[in-house]
Amino acid sequence: ESYGALGLDSFSRSLTLQRKAEEEIPEATSSNHRGKGSYAPYPMIYMEEGNGAELTDVDGNSYIDFHCGVSAIINGHGPEAQEEAVKRQVERGPYFATTYELEYETAKLMNELVPGSDLTKFISTGTEAVMSALRLARAYTGKEKVLKFEGMYHGHTDYALVNVHPTVENLGTGRNATKIPETAGVPGSTLEAVETVPWNDTTLLEEKLERQGDEIAAVITEAVMSNSGLLWPQDGYLEDLRRLTREHDVLLILDEVVTGFRMGLHGAQGYFDIEPDLSIFGKAMANGYPCAALTGREDVMRFLESGPDKATFMGTFSGNPLVVAAAHANLELLNSVGERGYADLYERGERLTEGFEEILTDAGHDVFIPEFAGFFCLHFTDGESDPSQWHDWRDISPHTDAATYEQFASRMVGEGIFLPPKGGRINLMHAHTDEHIDEALEAAKESISHV
């Protein structure tokens, strides 16, 4: 059967493997985010190897990668210096249950690069770093509740899985939103401990903190809403957020799992010039290895030391030498890439977003491609509402057409361009070249003619 340049019969090994995996693994893979049907009518794609910006699957098909490990790859797949650093550590051994010099060296690098970071601790995933940050905030302030925003994803702990992607009709008013768990299994007691308001609305946040600021330990946010279409903060909103949290003795936790080392060397906090009390890094910090970090203000971070009334911070694999070696090598590489390298990456990204916009609009589609800083989302829209007026989940969610994106993404995969499924973030990495952008734009012309 013919479907794109890669016909359905080009995936026979992937299909065989998927059928075997279905017998052994629920959803046939570990994270449901990469589950079945992502690139229908293709089967799940079994990638075998990555080199720079290119991937090869088990059937020998090759792709230019714009999924970038769900935003975790910033320096390309397997840069030599990082591979060497990890191999060196493999030869020494993966774990001795003691500290080691590179842990301190890497924390020092983080504290130098991240404006809001006096001290750093490492952990394996963004999810765990968020969990620890929220506990730390409760211990530090002596308050119990946390406030998050509708449409924000902060990993998969119970606390974070409230009003992530709720159906807007079920949400009630912004002032008094229903708390909708993202999954079965979130306890009612957790829902009680989490408050939510729409993002990008200073008045609603101010009212909430006036009413409940003495119960709320922390506000957690991203600087851009990266998991719900990449909406940007309105002018002054991040400053209001900082001012209001200070006024109410509430800690501001900035989730930089996506933005960190993607929006430049100093994270979204450098990009927007904001001062969080705590911030969380993961993904691009270690360029594909499972290493995350919780960083922040010294007096707050010292609450992670052992002692009465302090917050514990544990983990057999927290700060594991293999992944810290990967993070260290990656941060050094990014440092050498420098601002100039990020400027080149942004330039290529802008060419890609502008090219997509022209091609898709010429083909008769309404699209919205939010502003670029290392990543973007491609929305096919219903044309019934002006995207420049979209500021939160309630605005964007009813007007985007996920089904058309999915058809487009599958067609692009068929042309050898690996895009994220399900309307996720499309990412750039330093390993992309101008030729990769040209190829993606050519593929977009071909793909959209079939959608």
Ligand code: PLP
């Ligand atoms: N925070 C944000 C903004 C994320 O996008 C993610 C993951 O996608 C997380 C936290 C959780 O990180 P991890 O998947 O490493 O647990």
